Amino acid sequence: MGTSWSARIVDAPEGSTEAIEAVLNRVIAQMSNWEADSAISRFNTAPVGQWMALPAEMLTVLRAGLDMARLSGGAFDPAVGRLVAQWGFGPGGLTGLTEAPNHPSPWTAIEVEGNRARRTADVTLDFSGIAKGFAVDAVAAVLRDLGATHFLIEIGGELRGRGVKPDLQPWWVDVEAPPGLPLPTLRIALCGLSVATSGDYRRFREEDGARLSHSIDPITGAPIANDVASVTVLHDSAMLADAWATAITVLGPDRGMTLATRHGIAACLIRRAEGSGQEYMTPALTAMLE
Template identity: 75%
Template structure:
């Protein structure tokens, strides 16, 4: 997934490292657009209209992505692959207007039935806004199956903590502040809880002096330009925290935080303004901080 992982495990059972490697290798084999023979790459290459059975984990992520697309009005879109490619953030490295979306709402062009799925138009699945979170959940579940009860798992900045540290303290985590902005420190205790952050400073390009975020707005087919510096979401599921952070980022501070509030999501958004950073917090997060 182009990133690193780490795990802190109290009284780690034998085989933890190899188990984590196996879990991540499975996620990559199913969901990496950067692997030509992965399940997602093969699915994207099938003729439109062709039904194909998907591995259970990939189907779990696809169903979650389509649900998030519905909830967010398409702001989160698991079939945004062509738009990602258009702006040079995909595996081919191609950019240019010749790569255009085949449909204005790509997610509506993916159909599922039981354990099978098909594309109704020439759209491409891309799980970059949800797969890391799923991997955190999958690693955590595998560790619990081994008998681990106290651990902190991190993949590319997405984290989940279970149990307690040896000193009886929870897994305290300070959320990274966007570079160049002064914001209050958000310190959270991860105990059966996950946290995911989406930021415009993590993956970006600069073209002609313009900052291009890797977060693509499916409504415009272009990188977002809403001055959202970062969004942090707390959730029991790292997969859903990841997806919600992406959706809120794309919707912006007004629509995104309103949506998160309606769905009782614990979220913080940092907005870039002419006067510096402005912080927005949903009621669900505010109640956790009291």
């Protein structure tokens, strides 16, 4: 998945490390675009129109991604892989640049029926905006099954906390402002909650003096250009926090935060504004911090 993971577990049950690694290996085998033999890679190279049976976990993520696509008007799109590759943020990097097919809404070219799915046009799945969150939830589930009641899981900056630390303090997490922006650190307590952050400072490249974010707007077919530096979302589900953070990032301060507010999502958006940062919070997050 191109990132690291960590787990802080109070009185860790025997076999915790092995169980976590098994979950992560399974997610990679199903949803990593960087693995040629993964289920998602095989789906993306199957002939257009051909049905393919998918693993249950991959289907869960795909269905959630399609639901978020419908909810966000396509701002979150689990079939944006061709565009990601076109801008050099896919497995091939800059050497993998290709001309993406002109499809106005890639997610609408994905059909799901029972335990199988197919592409109806030459689009490709990319779960980079949702799979890490799913993996966090899956690790938390396996730890609960083993009997763990107090832990903090982190995968690539997405976190989920349950219970408390040995000193009975909650799992405090600091969400730092994007580098170079003079804003206070947001401190949150993860008690049965997950947090995910999408930012333009993690994966980007400079081209002709412009910062190209890895977050692609499926509507324009190009990296976002709305000055959004980061979006942080708190949610019961790390998978949905991950997806919401991506959707809000693409939609921007006005449409994104309006949509999040309408659905009661706890979110914080930071926009770059003339060398400083402008912070927006939804009512749900403001209420949590009071």
